[in-house]
Amino acid sequence: MVALTLANLKMMSRNRQAAFWALFFPLLLVVVFGLFDIDGVGPGGLSVLDLSGSPVSHQIREDLEAINLLTVGEFGDGEAQARSAVASGDLDYLLMIPLGIDDPDKLRDPDSRLAVKLVYGSGNPGRNQLVDGTVRSVVARVLAEMPGVPYLGLVESQVVESEEVAVAQVSYFDGVLMGLVGLGIMTNSIISIAVRISTYRNSSILKRLLVTPLPIWKYFVGEVAAHVVLALIQAALILAVGVFVFGARIQGNLPGNLLGIFAIVALGSMVFLNIGFIVSAWSRTPAAASGMGNAIALPMMFFAGTFFSTAALPWVLPYAAQALPLTPMLLAMREVANAGQPLWTTWPQLAILAGWALATGVAATRVFKFN
Amino acid sequence: MEDAVLVDSLVKRFGSVNAVDDISFNVQRGEIFGILGPNGAGKTTTLEIIEGLQSPTQGSVSVLGMDIRRQGAQIKARIGVQLQSAAYFDYLSLHEILALLGTFYPKSVRPPELLDQVDLAGQAKMRLNQLSGGQKQRFTIAASLVNSPELVILDEPTTGLDPLARRNIWGLIRQIHQQDVTIVLTTHYMEEAQNLCQRLAIMDQGRLVAVDTPANLISRLGAAYSVKVVLAHPLTDAQIAAFDAGVEVVQGQFQDQNTYLLRLNDHSKSLGPVLDQISKNGAGLEHMEVTPVTLEDVFLELTGKELVD
Ligand SMILES: Nc1ncnc2c1ncn2[C@@H]1O[C@H](COP(=O)(O)OP(=O)(O)OP(=O)(O)O)[C@@H](O)[C@H]1O
Ligand SMILES: [Mg+2]
Numbered sequence: 001m002v003a004l005t006l007a008n009l010k011m012m013s014r015n016r017q018a019a020f021w022a023l024f025f026p027l028l029l030v031v032v033f034g035l036f037d038i039d040g041v042g043p044g045g046l047s048v049l050d051l052s053g054s055p056v057s058h059q060i061r062e063d064l065e066a067i068n069l070l071t072v073g074e075f076g077d078g079e080a081q082a083r084s085a086v087a088s089g090d091l092d093y094l095l096m097i098p099l100g101i102d103d104p105d106k107l108r109d110p111d112s113r114l115a116v117k118l119v120y121g122s123g124n125p126g127r128n129q130l131v132d133g134t135v136r137s138v139v140a141r142v143l144a145e146m147p148g149v150p151y152l153g154l155v156e157s158q159v160v161e162s163e164e165v166a167v168a169q170v171s172y173f174d175g176v177l178m179g180l181v182g183l184g185i186m187t188n189s190i191i192s193i194a195v196r197i198s199t200y201r202n203s204s205i206l207k208r209l210l211v212t213p214l215p216i217w218k219y220f221v222g223e224v225a226a227h228v229v230l231a232l233i234q235a236a237l238i239l240a241v242g243v244f245v246f247g248a249r250i251q252g253n254l255p256g257n258l259l260g261i262f263a264i265v266a267l268g269s270m271v272f273l274n275i276g277f278i279v280s281a282w283s284r285t286p287a288a289a290s291g292m293g294n295a296i297a298l299p300m301m302f303f304a305g306t307f308f309s310t311a312a313l314p315w316v317l318p319y320a321a322q323a324l325p326l327t328p329m330l331l332a333m334r335e336v337a338n339a340g341q342p343l344w345t346t347w348p349q350l351a352i353l354a355g356w357a358l359a360t361g362v363a364a365t366r367v368f369k370f371n
Numbered sequence: 372m373e374d375a376v377l378v379d380s381l382v383k384r385f386g387s388v389n390a391v392d393d394i395s396f397n398v399q400r401g402e403i404f405g406i407l408g409p410n411g412a413g414k415t416t417t418l419e420i421i422e423g424l425q426s427p428t429q430g431s432v433s434v435l436g437m438d439i440r441r442q443g444a445q446i447k448a449r450i451g452v453q454l455q456s457a458a459y460f461d462y463l464s465l466h467e468i469l470a471l472l473g474t475f476y477p478k479s480v481r482p483p484e485l486l487d488q489v490d491l492a493g494q495a496k497m498r499l500n501q502l503s504g505g506q507k508q509r510f511t512i513a514a515s516l517v518n519s520p521e522l523v524i525l526d527e528p529t530t531g532l533d534p535l536a537r538r539n540i541w542g543l544i545r546q547i548h549q550q551d552v553t554i555v556l557t558t559h560y561m562e563e564a565q566n567l568c569q570r571l572a573i574m575d576q577g578r579l580v581a582v583d584t585p586a587n588l589i590s591r592l593g594a595a596y597s598v599k600v601v602l603a604h605p606l607t608d609a610q611i612a613a614f615d616a617g618v619e620v621v622q623g624q625f626q627d628q629n630t631y632l633l634r635l636n637d638h639s640k641s642l643g644p645v646l647d648q649i650s651k652n653g654a655g656l657e658h659m660e661v662t663p664v665t666l667e668d669v670f671l672e673l674t675g676k677e678l679v680d
Pocket of ligand 2: 414415416455526
């Protein structure tokens with residue numbers, strides 16, 4: 001069985017063209033999404049928590065609204081809620097204007113430590129820097145225009161205190177990268193095994209194996225093991241390009257969560273390999289196997305939320321999407337890689353995946369045909 | 372010692388087609404046994420049942436004393452099989468394929484030894500698609516020997532090969548046979564059956580029409596020569612009736628209108644009178660072939676068909 005697995009890996013690596021395209025396709029998507037730099041586009045949301053309620057604070061707000069970089073809103077609740085909104089990534093920027101900001105005496109008094117506070121998450125450093133600088137200059141200018149405030153007496157760095165909250169802020173690309181890992185594993189597992197088995201069947205290689213005493217299950221294990229190894233290599237490559245070339249981040253404690261991702265990849269790829277076996281049983285030629293594999297993989301790619309949330313789908317489709325095997329796989333990977341949760345917290349998804357693996361495995365051995 | 376193969380009242384139906392229609396025969400240990408028959412005779416189906424690839428509709432088969440229904444795995448460990456049209460892995464070398472196949476058996480022969488035996492030692496690192504037709508056949512025979520089997524089953528080992536490559540394979544099969552290996556093979560070729568096989572089963576349309584040694588099959592015909600004549604004009608019934616007792620018209624007016632196949636007990640006595648008859652009646656002899664009786668004639672006699680592929 002080990003010999004068979006090794007031989008399978010050897011064959012895969014020698015089939016250069018197939019190996020190349022299998023790895024290249026998802027990588028290409030990583031590059032495409034990486035280059036679009038989706039995160040850099042679009043304004044940040046800024047909420048103002050106005051404790052001063054003075055003409056000065058209104059002026060600051062008005063001036064900020066004039067800036068394209070920000071969409072300004074009001075934050076109705078208290079400071080604690082506002083901060084937790086930032087920490088969870090729901091709010092990009094929080095500007096807190098303290099009581100007494102319109103009092104020139106207090107402003108001049110270094111002991112009062114009166115300052116406007118800007119709180120933001122650590123997720124988008126590029127934009128943070130820009131927003132931070134802009135807010136400082138806006139606030140300094142408004143305060144300097146107040147009667148009785150000597151402009152030179154104000155130092156920008158003193159009137160605004162900024163505070164970065166370390167949030168595991170997930171950029172769109174970080175999430176998509178997981179989608180791409182799932183997509184790559186899914187398409188490659190389904191199509192590669194389906195085409196391979198169908199080719200073997202057409203050329204009677206399977207028949208030749210059947211006249212040896214090799215038990216069928218060992219043959220299956222050899223194929224699955226080799227493909228799981230391939231899936232892990234593929235996942236590693238996609239992650240490496242995403243992280244090192246395009247700066248994606250993987251959250252949580254690194255060795256542990258990385259291993260978690262690979263564990264999910266291995267489990268998921270088993271489900272898709274089983275589906276590949278089933279597809280091969282239904283298709284007479286390798287071309288048909290490839291077509292049927294795509295027909296299963298592509299809709300699943302969309303419905304499982306590889307690139308965008310499926311919550312917006314109409315009718316029962318969001319629920320139907322939950323039933324697809326790719327959905328729990330992506331959910332689990334995003335929990336671990338993007339939310340930084342340990343692997344065990346994803347047990348409901350893992351259980352669904354394991355159920356899928358079992359069900360498709362049983363189905364595969366039932367419908368599998370040798371000739 | 373029990374038979375290498377014992378087939379008893381075997382039937383295999385595919386829907387309404389009786390691919391194998393109630394056949395019984397045995398293969399003795401140590402012999403080269405041939406199954407001769409035209410396309411669709413049921414040769415491959417019979418072998419695949421023996422190999423455990425297909426299950427019989429009716430009847431029983433035992434191989435090396437074991438029942439195919441109950442001891443399939445043990446049988447597979449002790450037999451070697453060359454399938455009629457099986458490919459091997461594309462991306463492995465000959466050496467690697469044999470090594471991999473070897474891991475499927477409890478005991479196996481080392482790849483260099485196998486390749487040496489089929490004269491492919493120099494091609495060990497090549498892929499199968501780089502070999503010639505004859506080399507490919509030799510390789511698939513080597514692959515059937517990885518477990519040093521007691522029984523080797525070869526389905527049309529020489530089909531599609533040129534005469535030289537065919538003879539080369541015959542030599543190889545004889546050489547394997549000399550190592551106390553029982554061999555069962557199928558063929559379309561009379562010459563091959565006659566030269567290579569110690570006993571023959573002749574199959575047609577799923578039925579077994581005869582099982583015997585080639586010599587016995589031929590002597591059963593009771594004729595020594597066959598004569599094919601092509602005439603300018605057809606013979607009349609009266610002319611045919613006038614041929615002497617040692618002459619049998621096996622086929623009249625076949626292929627084109629005026630070709631006749633005659634069988635003679637003794638050509639030194641009968642050939643002269645036959646030619647006299649033909650020339651006397653002005654039928655106009657255009658062409659004549661006289662050959663010793665072969666399995667071809669046996670086949671024609673038994674099935675009413677010519678064995679052509
Ligand atoms: N799987 C199958 N399904 C339906 N019919 C089949 C199947 N396999 C074989 N047959 C039929 O059974 C008959 C015997 O086929 P078989 O392959 O055993 O012949 P053969 O003697 O090996 O012929 P050839 O010399 O062409 O190899 C043929 O009529 C064939 O069409
Ligand atoms: Mg055949």
